[in-house]
Amino acid sequence: MAGRRPLDLTGLPVAERSAAQEYDYILADLTFNSKIVINNLTMIAADNKDNAAVPIVYVITSRTGEAIGDQKLPLFYLLDSIVKNVGGVYVGLVAPKLPKLFLDAYPLCTPKTQGSMQRLLGTWTPVFGQELVNHISSKLSVMTSSMARISDQVGNPLPRPQPLSIQPITHPAVVIFLPSGERSPVHPEQYELTISSSSLSYRV
Numbered sequence: 001m002a003g004r005r006p007l008d009l010t011g012l013p014v015a016e017r018s019a020a021q022e023y024d025y026i027l028a029d030l031t032f033n034s035k036i037v038i039n040n041l042t043m044i045a046a047d048n049k050d051n052a053a054v055p056i057v058y059v060i061t062s063r064t065g066e067a068i069g070d071q072k073l074p075l076f077y078l079l080d081s082i083v084k085n086v087g088g089v090y091v092g093l094v095a096p097k098l099p100k101l102f103l104d105a106y107p108l109c110t111p112k113t114q115g116s117m118q119r120l121l122g123t124w125t126p127v128f129g130q131e132l133v134n135h136i137s138s139k140l141s142v143m144t145s146s147m148a149r150i151s152d153q154v155g156n157p158l159p160r161p162q163p164l165s166i167q168p169i170t171h172p173a174v175v176i177f178l179p180s181g182e183r184s185p186v187h188p189e190q191y192e193l194t195i196s197s198s199s200l201s202y203r204v
Contacts, residue, residue, distance in 0.1 A: 004028055012058055019048070019199040020055035027059060033074050038081050046086045047201045056082075057093040061101055070113045072105045080120055083127050095128050099136050106140060 007024050009017045023044065030037045045056050060082075064075040079098075082090050106117055121140075125133045 007059060007062055009058075011062075012055055016052070016055040016058075019052040020059050022200050023052070023056050024059045024063070027063060027078075030074050030078060031071075033077055038074070038078050041078055042081045042085055043203060044200060045082045045090065047203060049086055049089055052200055053089045053093060057090065057097070061094070061097050064101055064105065069108050070110055072109065073113050073116055076102075076105070076117065076120060080123070084123075087127070091127060095132060098128065098132065099139070102136055103139055103143065107143060 007020070009020055012020055023041075026041060026044065030041065045053070048056065060075060060079055064072050064079070067075060079094055083094055102117065102121070106114060109117065118140075121133060121136060
């Protein structure tokens with residue numbers, strides 16, 4: 001991806017940096033809400049859950065944190081896909097990072113993307129538990145109220161923040177969630193990956 005700066009990997013052990021670099025290289029293809037790219041990245045995460053889950057989560061959360069505005073949304077959809085379709089170790093790795101990642105991103109996005117983020121949050125109770133979702137929701141409620149007051153005080157030059165509306169949504173265990181609301185089962189045999197590597201495993 002042109003102009004994409006190298007990821008700072010100093011937060012990872014040296015032994016895990018090669019896998020992180022490889023996943024980051026493929027992650028560069030996720031420049032919009034692409035079903036195929038998200039599915040491929042999810043399957044790579046599944047194939048490497050035993051040996052590279054930590055660097056994979058590090059890469060996704062780091063790139064989400066540095067992405068600009070609405071460009072964060074495809075990365076949240078990728079995290080969403082991994083924790084719902086692969087689960088296990090990924091849920092434990094993502095959960096501690098999620099409140100700050102989500103709450104830092106929310107005010108930087110447009111109202112439309114904020115609405116998409118709220119809908120995602122509404123699906124996470126079966127994955128992360130009610131306590132974590134309630135924590136994010138309560139912080140988000142305070143944030144949106146504050147954003148609305150500031151917008152009113154300065155003459156409302158920007159669109160008002162999306163009103164908070166979190167609705168719990170149940171979902172099948174194995175399914176890709178897309179921004180349109182469409183659900184697509186994962187079919188690994190539909191995709192062929194040709195990248196070779198000594199650090200990550202790929203389906204061929």
